[in-house]
Amino acid sequence: MTIPRVGDHQDKADDVRDMFASIAPRYDLLNRVLSLGVDRGWRRVAAQEALLLRPQRVLDVATGTADFALELKQRSPDSEVTGSDFVPQMLAIGRQKAQARHLDIRLEEGDALQLPYPDGSFDTVTCAFGFRNFSNYQRGLEEFWRVLRPGGRCVILEFPPPAQGLFGSVFRFYFRRILPRIGALVSGNVGAYTYLPESVLAFPEPERLAGMMVATGFRTRYRLLSFGIVAVHVGDRL
Secondary structure, three states: OOOOOOOHHHHHHHHHHHHHHHHHHHHHHHHHHHOOOOOOHHHHHHHHHHHOOOOOOOEEEEEOOOHHHHHHHHHOOOOOOEEEEEOHHHHHHHHHHHHOOOOOOEEEEEEEOOOOOOOOOOOEEEOOOHHHOOOOHHHHHHHHHEEEEEEEEEEEOOOOOOOOOOHHHHHHHHHHHHHHHHHHHHOHHHHHHHHHHHHHHOOHHHHHHHHHHHHHOEEEEEEHHHOOOOEEEEEEOO
C-alpha cells in the first residue's frame, strides 16, 4: 500500500510512506490476523477477473509486499508480471517472497500518479488495497487508462466505506475500535492502524468509484464480497 507523491501532497505522502516502511516487517502478518485470513479469498476473486482475458503483460500498482502480484504470477505463469510501489522496504520483502516461491516477477519503485511506463504498455492493470491511499483518485485512474492497451482491463480490489445497517455498524465498530489496537500491539505503530480505518471511511462508495471509472472511459462493473467488506471493480478500456 502506498500514497503516491504528487504536487501539494508531497509532505503527506512522505509521512505515509515512512509509516508503511516502519510496519513493513509485520505487514503481511497483520493482514492475515486482521482479516482472519479472508483476504486471500478476496485476492483470488480479483485475480480471476484480472486474468480472464489471458493477459501477456500485467502491472500491479501499489503492490506493497507483492501479495497480489505473486498471486497473479502463480495463476498465470506465462504472464509477465510487474509490481510497482514507492516504499522500498515493502518491495524488498516482496522480492524475498518471490525468490522463496521461485516466481519470476519484476518489482520496481514507481509513483502511482506518474507511472514510469509508456502508453499502452500493459494488457491488465491491477491495484489491491492500495487505491484508497492515492492522493488523487481521478489522476490514478487516468494513469491506469494511459498505460493500458486498447481492450485492456483494470481491476481494483478495495475496502469501501461500511454500508448502513447492522452488519455495517458492527464492522465500523471493529474498524474504529478493535483493529487499531490490534495493529498497534503487533506492529508497534499506533498511527498506521489509526490511518487504515480513516482512509476506508473517506473512500468513495462503490457506485461513486464506478462512476469515476466510467468518466475516465472504462466500461465498468463491480461486485461486493463478504457482505460488502470489500469491492472488486472491473474496468475494460474500450
